[in-house]
Amino acid sequence: MDDLMQPGQLLARGVSRHLLGYGFVSVEEFVPSRGLRIDVMGLGPKGELWVIECKSSRADFQSDNKWQGYLEWGDRYFWAVDSEFPTDLLPQETGLIIADQYSAEIIRMGPETKVPAARRKVLTHKFATHAARRLQAFRDPRV
Amino acid sequence: MDDLMQPGQLLARGVSRHLLGYGFVSVEEFVPSRGLRIDVMGLGPKGELWVIECKSSRADFQSDNKWQGYLEWGDRYFWAVDSEFPTDLLPQETGLIIADQYSAEIIRMGPETKVPAARRKVLTHKFATHAARRLQAFRDPRV
Numbered sequence: 001m002d003d004l005m006q007p008g009q010l011l012a013r014g015v016s017r018h019l020l021g022y023g024f025v026s027v028e029e030f031v032p033s034r035g036l037r038i039d040v041m042g043l044g045p046k047g048e049l050w051v052i053e054c055k056s057s058r059a060d061f062q063s064d065n066k067w068q069g070y071l072e073w074g075d076r077y078f079w080a081v082d083s084e085f086p087t088d089l090l091p092q093e094t095g096l097i098i099a100d101q102y103s104a105e106i107i108r109m110g111p112e113t114k115v116p117a118a119r120r121k122v123l124t125h126k127f128a129t130h131a132a133r134r135l136q137a138f139r140d141p142r143v
Numbered sequence: 144m145d146d147l148m149q150p151g152q153l154l155a156r157g158v159s160r161h162l163l164g165y166g167f168v169s170v171e172e173f174v175p176s177r178g179l180r181i182d183v184m185g186l187g188p189k190g191e192l193w194v195i196e197c198k199s200s201r202a203d204f205q206s207d208n209k210w211q212g213y214l215e216w217g218d219r220y221f222w223a224v225d226s227e228f229p230t231d232l233l234p235q236e237t238g239l240i241i242a243d244q245y246s247a248e249i250i251r252m253g254p255e256t257k258v259p260a261a262r263r264k265v266l267t268h269k270f271a272t273h274a275a276r277r278l279q280a281f282r283d284p285r286v
Contacts (some may be wrong), residue, residue, distance in 0.1 A: 017283065059191050121267075140156055
């Protein structure tokens with residue numbers, strides 16, 4: 001299965017594993033609003049929402065011209081990159097995770113900007129719906 | 144896989160499929176509070192919470208002496224039973240679903256008693272966490 005995954009998906013897997021150590025669960029390819037797709041959305045034990053964008057290469061980062069549109073959908077924003085990535089390229093005021101397919105490490109937390117309560121409620125409901133739908137597809141493949 | 148499932152789990156599968164038609168996602172064996180385990184917890188498009196207990200036989204129902212403890216964890220409470228079940232046994236003031244392993248039908252909605260907002264918030268967060276953890280176990284079996 002590893003062979004079928006894209007580099008960004010492998011980073012996402014390592015990130016998701018690492019987040020469990022913080023008590024965070026996560027989903028991949030989360031859609032907070034139409035036209036947006038967050039690589040990894042983490043949900044913390046107190047309802048915290050973390051947005052993590054996985055970048056497999058310099059080109060992958062440089063072609064992303066809409067990452068700032070993701071800031072408002074989480075309390076914290078992180079980049080997840082591999083150990084070869086030129087991290088000087090990344091904006092300082094964001095979080096940084098170094099990952100591989102097996103695990104990850106949070107290098108820099110970045111600032112916290114709390115999502116307003118009404119939006120948090122909507123996002124938590126969307127997160128629950130996203131996770132349950134995909135879970136059901138595994139549990140009951142004929143759905 | 145069907146052969147490995149218990150009768151109650153087969154009912155749960157049919158129920159979960161049917162709930163999708165109402166825009167509800169669901170998880171199985173949801174723990175709203177320590178010591179309690181709900182067979183199917185449904186989450187609706189507006190955040191509605193439905194508790195569904197699956198009973199595969201008269202004996203299964205009659206040995207359940209704590210179902211009333213589940214009423215407070217959802218806006219609605221349903222029994223899910225197969226078409227052979229003697230439904231006269233079931234309390235009238237609860238919802239009723241007739242199910243098999245492929246699908247289900249809601250026969251009686253039962254009364255609605257809204258979960259207080261603070262509890263709904265906690266339960267939605269627990270639902271999200273439950274679904275995401277189990278989804279991750281499918282996606283990444285080595286977790």
